[in-house]
Ligand code: 5GP
């Protein structure tokens with residue numbers, strides 16, 4: 842069922858605490874943790890605790906939860922004292938998505954090129 846934990850999902854395991862992560866923020870519905878392979882001085886992933894494979898699926902099935910994730914990206918930026926930052930939802934393998942549990946990348950602390958390539 843949509844939103845249910847998936848046994849083979851890395852980020853569901855982080856939510857469950859069976860895989861460790863450096864958690865920087867947690868709410869009733871979301872977790873934010875540092876990316877294991879940071880691409881910027883700040884590289885935090887914000888995820889819903891519930892499993893949805895990508896941002897579009899999350900927004901379609903649970904728009905309030907999508908709003909929770911977005912709100913938390915702003916909270917991470919504030920905690921990290923970022924005045925400029927980028928929020929990225931890679932969607933689909935062709936766009937670089939490797940973990941199919943919705944996650945917002947919050948990237949900042951260095952200059953960010955646009956377009957990203
Ligand atoms: P994607 O490529 O799907 O947009 O992003 C997945 C992100 O998850 C990558 O930036 C990758 O470095 C990160 N990642 C993969 N495995 C782990 C892990 O076990 N722990 C943490 N903290 N991040 C991970």
Ligand code: ZN
Pocket residue numbers: 846847850851852853854891892893941942
């Ligand atoms: Zn999951």
